[in-house]
Amino acid sequence: MEIMAIIILILTAYLIGSIPTAVWVGKIFYGIDIREHGSGNAGATNTVRILGYKAGIPVMLFDVFKGWFVVQVVAWISIPGLTPDRVIYVMIGCAIAAVLGHIFPLYAGFRGGKGVGTLAGVGLALYPLALLIVLGVFVVILAITHYVSLSSILGSISFPFIVYFITGERHIALLVLAILVAIFVPLTHRQNIKRLLKGKESKFQFRRKKVNKE
Numbered sequence: 001m002e003i004m005a006i007i008i009l010i011l012t013a014y015l016i017g018s019i020p021t022a023v024w025v026g027k028i029f030y031g032i033d034i035r036e037h038g039s040g041n042a043g044a045t046n047t048v049r050i051l052g053y054k055a056g057i058p059v060m061l062f063d064v065f066k067g068w069f070v071v072q073v074v075a076w077i078s079i080p081g082l083t084p085d086r087v088i089y090v091m092i093g094c095a096i097a098a099v100l101g102h103i104f105p106l107y108a109g110f111r112g113g114k115g116v117g118t119l120a121g122v123g124l125a126l127y128p129l130a131l132l133i134v135l136g137v138f139v140v141i142l143a144i145t146h147y148v149s150l151s152s153i154l155g156s157i158s159f160p161f162i163v164y165f166i167t168g169e170r171h172i173a174l175l176v177l178a179i180l181v182a183i184f185v186p187l188t189h190r191q192n193i194k195r196l197l198k199g200k201e202s203k204f205q206f207r208r209k210k211v212n213k214e
Contacts, residue, residue: 002081006090008103010136013070013094017101017118020108021062022047025055029044042105043113045148045204057176060117063102066120069099075125095122103188114188116152119181126174130163146203182185 010195022042026034030051038046074091082090088123098118105112123131134155141151160178163169169178186193195201 002079005079007073009090010097013097014101016070017066017098018105018107019066020105020112021059023058023108026051034050041113044117063117064121067098067118068124070094071122071125088171088173092173127163130167133162133166134159147201148204149189149201150196153186153189157182
């Protein structure tokens with residue numbers, strides 16, 4: 001029963017993570033596929049660029065909520081036989097499943113976003129203080145450079161150092177996850193890094209671009 005409950009939780013986390021918020025908002029309310037415009041990314045940043053804050057902010061909030069909820073629900077329920085230490089591992093399994101769901105959404109042809117918003121929700125559940133500090137790093141870099149990609153990359157790279165040295169987290173699984181985040185985010189931003197090095201990365205202009213509906 002314990003193993004089955006864990007499997008169900010992780011599969012459910014993937015299905016929740018698969019909810020393609022940006023894609024559905026674009027198609028239902030604006031008649032466009034957000035992945036066919038701007039950066040082609042089904043995330044909050046591209047949604048703001050193309051459809052504006054009215055669409056982008058709800059997308060961002062729900063993407064964060066997905067990551068937070070799938071982790072937090074593990075703490076809310078009681079699975080017989082699970083020690084507090086093992087619960088951490090189930091939380092991490094659900095977190096990874098949700099992020100993979102966002103990147104490879106079952107409901108949108110496995111073409112999703114880069115998972116930063118959902119990762120932020122995971123961080124909110126597992127590392128609230130560290131996430132707050134990383135958010136500060138993100139905002140400062142964004143204010144200086146106007147590059148969302150660079151802000152996300154540098155914020156993620158700083159994450160494990162903040163977790164270990166500032167918050168004092170010592171649980172090995174949580175430290176490993178923080179290190180994986182620092183590796184994962186730059187990997188999902190490979191094309192952005194290439195454009196940054198060539199000086200061709202688009203800056204975030206804080207205003208909506210007009211798109212033609214097809």
